[in-house]
Amino acid sequence: MLQKTKSYLKTMLSVGKMFFCALILMGLSFSAWGAPVTLEYWHFYGAEVGREHENLVAEFNRLHPDIQVNVLYGGTAWTMRDRLFLALSGNQGPDVASIDQFWISQLADSGHAVPLDELIKSSPSMQHDDVFPLYWNTAVYEDQIWSMPFSMSNLVLYYNRGLLEELSLGEEDLPRTWDQLLEIGTAVAEREGGPKLAAILDLPLLAAKGNMYPWVAFLWQNGGELFSPGFDQVEFQSPAGVETMSFWKELQNKGLISAHTPEKAWESGKVLFQIASSARMLTNYRHLDFSFGIAPLPRKDFRVTGVGGSNLALFAKEEQKQAAAWTFIEWITSPETNLEWSLRTGYAPLRRSAYSSRAFQEAMDENPDLKAAFQEILYARCRPNIPSYGDISRELGYAIEEVMLLGAKPEEALKKAAVISNKILQGQ
């Protein structure tokens, strides 16, 4: 009897154990099935753009209960770069991140970034051809797509309407060419009386402020090139490069531009013109207490402007996370979200469909500045994605400083930068 009871109890205990294990397993699988996939997303959008961006991510989280995107603001582009590369080196990086176009060669070579060609091809909603080819150029490295274009902008000429009026100038007097810029700027510099200006043209002349970006646009306008077609040597020291540098020097000599223009001079309303990113118009400059307008960059032989902004890189390797991260990228660059993002921030529409949408056309009709800025897309060019671009652009930035601040001759400063840059290109 005792034996029987013992055996019965043993059986019951085994059944109980099995039932308990099954319950735990079911619970685990239910919780795994029910829990959203969590993604870590790092970006470097600050201030108003940052707020708009985080609102957009919150919208994604609301619409996708199965995916939770955790946002981390990485500071400026530079602090973000340091943080991202260090984290990736320790295999602790995010699943998705906003990146500067030029980081992609290092991220691809190091094996951290996931190539996107196959994902794009197999995605019905991505519609490769809907994205302007110009923007794909920012994402391609060695014939593969390594990032998804997201926030694109181009250089434009801002002008202060009030100051223009005070100087008895009309919008028809806006400089369309280099010569006109020099002529109008010199007349303003040499005038007697009128408004006190902190600068006539706010143009970054220091390497730390990104002097390279507008300088390259001027170089292209003058028919020059940064690199030879095979990227085996630099060509910015060409006669076109020397002439571009000499033109900047002349602007400085005539008092149009200065390396010592105070911080936030444009925002203070005491600068007539500024060459800056189109993306500032609806965010940073939204609350300025003066009226401003937008015009194309003054041109020389060619009408060209530079492309800037940031792309999205995918780092998640694990299948489920990668799929979720791709869903996030698809959604945030979809025609609808892209249109919304452009209208909220002033970043250029990535897609033809967003650009030609009724909402966007109406917005452009209502705001001629928006139209002026986005028409420049047709004339925009992006800088090349090669691993040594960062170092070479820094050398060129120093050459600009040497000419503008130390009085070096344009041809000598450019030649010196070219020697160093060619060594960098050859990996010496």
Added chain:
Amino acid sequence: MRLPGMRAGKKSKLKRSLSGSLALVLPSLFIFLLFELVPVIYSFYLSFTDWTLGRTAHQVVGLGNFKALGQDLELRQAVLRTGKYSLFTAFFSALGGIVLALLLRGGRRERPLSKTVLLIPSIVPFVVIASLWTWIYDPYYGIANWLLSRAGVAGPAWLTSPRWALTALIIMAVWREMGYNALILLAGLGAISGEVLESSLIDGCTKFQSWIYIVLPLLKNSLFFVLAIQIIRGFEVFGPIYTMTGGGPAKATTTMVYYMYQKAFQSYQVGYGAAVSWVIVLITFFFFFMIWKGFRGVE
């Protein structure tokens, strides 16, 4: 007479007290080893590799990085610039510290409030100070040039002129460090007996002579500490350069640590950057040693 029992008791008490102390020290020791010593050793190892930032794999290249450093003209210029920054900052902040300490010595002025006020610049985060001084140095709206204009002098473009940028950073660092130095020197002055000074005055010394021949030699240890700390801080300067000048204009403020940062993070050459960091350690140690030797000779 020493009883065996007593000895054993003392020993076990000592043992207990040692293990108690060790238990208190262990957490800090662990953090120090993990976050200070291990990275230092690892950076020494990295200096012999070709590690590129972002990659996980790397190769040992022996003395390759150090050989390249020998021919690096930019590094040489950065060393000279850093030496200039460090020595000027150390000298003027120590001098300012002495003056402040002498002004505050004794009486009502040497109160906790004065000491707290002195310490404020050195405890405020550098980013805040950098932001403050960027506006002070603004060529149009800055208070520095406004004050100079009151004196009839046209102020320079402090941070955007290659001629003035390093000087501007030195002035800021002297302002920041002076109060800290004054506190150390004030403590040193407090240890000097008033009787010694009184007797020197009775013996016919002027006040100036008693400061030069009595106070300063007796302040030797505090002064050595102040100068050594300032030299070390000067050689490791990075924050103000990163936030205010970005190493420019025209490389005028690219110091050794900033150069190391450029190599490691902008050019992605972490191995080379680590080698630069060890050169910085050696140079700092050399200057420290020279000051130490100099002070040993002072009696």
